[in-house]
Amino acid sequence: MSGLSAIERDLVDHVRAAPMLARTERWVAINSGTRNLAGVAAMGATLADAFAALPGDVALVAPDAVDSVSTEGEVRAIGHGHHLHLTVRPDAPVQLLFTGHMDTVFGADHPFQQARWLDDGTLNAPGAADMKGGLALMLAALEAVEASPVADRFGYEVVINSDEETGSLSSAGLIARAAAGKRAALTYEPALPDGTLAGARGGTGNFSIVVRGRSAHAGRNPDDGRNAIVAAAALAVRLAAGKDDGLSVNPARIDGGGPNNVVPDLAILRVNFRPRSVDAIARADTLLDEAIAAVTAAHDVAIARHGSFNRPPKPIDPGAERLFALVAAAGSDLGIPVSWRATGGVCDGNNIAACGVPVIDTMGARGGAIHSADEFLIPDSLPERAALSAVTIHRLVTQGLS
Known part of the structure; x- marks a missing residue:
């Protein structure tokens, strides 16, 4: 660590003493x-208490309203938890953003609820890597910088949302407001087990397409009916055929139907798009419009489209390249190899980049098998990655991204 300044060596010592693993074990x-709103509320309150160790104002912010299409084809409001928002020194000359999420993909009735230590020394627990370990090391890094001589030279916002795993629909506005005017942002999704970071990301869009036909007796007068299931299936086939190198299309589910002797008059097609560019979003929009029009005419049904492209693609632009270079240099001085590669996954880093703010969105712990009961956290990565964050923050404040 010969390339570190005296202040940076103190930062490393500070994070190594932080109780990151103990916090992670409590939080998982x-x-x-x-969708476990009581559990999300408990997690939010716990995090608010922990992040109150930092100066500034901590608040649990009400979610924005979000609609969802039910299996009955009705548009209904869907509940979300509150989001943690911390603002520190908003008038300081350098402003940064730190984001993470408190929610996991494991519901209250999911069998994966308990932590256990594996023989290889990793921690198998729900949300250990994605991302309660990341939240613990984010807090440790910020506590270390707050104890350093550069603390009064920068301000920041922390957003920890409750709905990242379902698309951040109720927190996207809060993230966009917090991103405004920031020099850079760090998000604490997990790195890969070997430490590789996510670089460019594609975007995503999720749609529920409601098809309304006409019911009839399947034996006596089926031709008087308009089969919504058949129309939805035809729509799924048309959309799937529209994929190309820059756009993947996944018709994932059709809800609807009923007794075998009734022509079904309702179906809801759920479909996911993964565009790699803004141009691909435009192509997907055209594909949707043309497919809906064609199926409407061919099957004499009514079709309503619900949903949006909620995460734009995240390219590696010049600002992101400079931020990656700064993090790589910090890693080199710490003895931590830093590399990155493109990924098809999406996260809040997509939304932040769309605001014009350079962001690295895998500054969290090293781990793997996320979104499964095999999820694991590599405990030694907590002090390692907290040190990387602390030194990165120090250099963003003292050197910038020039």
Whole structure:
């Protein structure tokens, strides 16, 4: 660590003494599946207490309203948990953003609820890597910088949302407001087990397409009916055929139907798009419009489209390249190899980049098998990655991204 300044060596010592693993173990014991609103509330309150160790104002912010299409084809409001928002020194000359999420993909009734230590020394627990370990090391890094001589030279906002795993629909506005005017942002999704970071990301869009036909007796007068299931299936086939190198299309589910002797008059097609560019979003929009029009005419049904492209693609632009270079240099001075590669996954880093703010969105712990009962955290990565964050923050404040 010969390339580190005296202040940076003190930062490393500070984070190594932080109780990151103990915090992580406490936090993974709280089920905070996105739809478990009681569990998310408990997690939010716990995090608010922990982040109150930092100066500034901590608040639990009400979610924005979000609609969802039910299996009956009705548009209904869907509940979300509150989001943690911390603002520190908003008038300081350098402003940064730090984001993470408190929710997991494991609901209150999911069998994966308990932490256990594996023989290889990793921690198998719900949300250990994605991302309660990341939240613990984010807090440790900020506590270390707050104890350093550069603390009064920068301000920041922390957003920890409760709905990242379902698309951040109720927190996207809060993230966009917090991103405004920031020099850079760090998000604490997990790195890969070998430490590789995510570089460019594609975007995503999720749609529920409601098809309304006409019911009839399947034996006596089927031709008087308009089969919504058949129309939805035809729509799924048309959309799937529209994929190309820059756009993947996944018709994932059709809800609807009923007794075998009734022509079904309702179906809801759920489909996911993964565009790699803004141009691909435009192509997907055209594909949707043309496919809906064609199926409407061919099957004499009514079709309503619900949903949006909620995460734009995240390219590696010049600002992101400079931020990656700064993090790589910090890693080199710490003896931590830093590399990155493109990924098809999406996260809040997509939304932040769309605001014009350079962001690295895998500054969290090293781990793997996320979104499964095999999820694991590599404990030694907590002090390692907290040190990387602390030195990165120090250099963003003292050197910038020039």
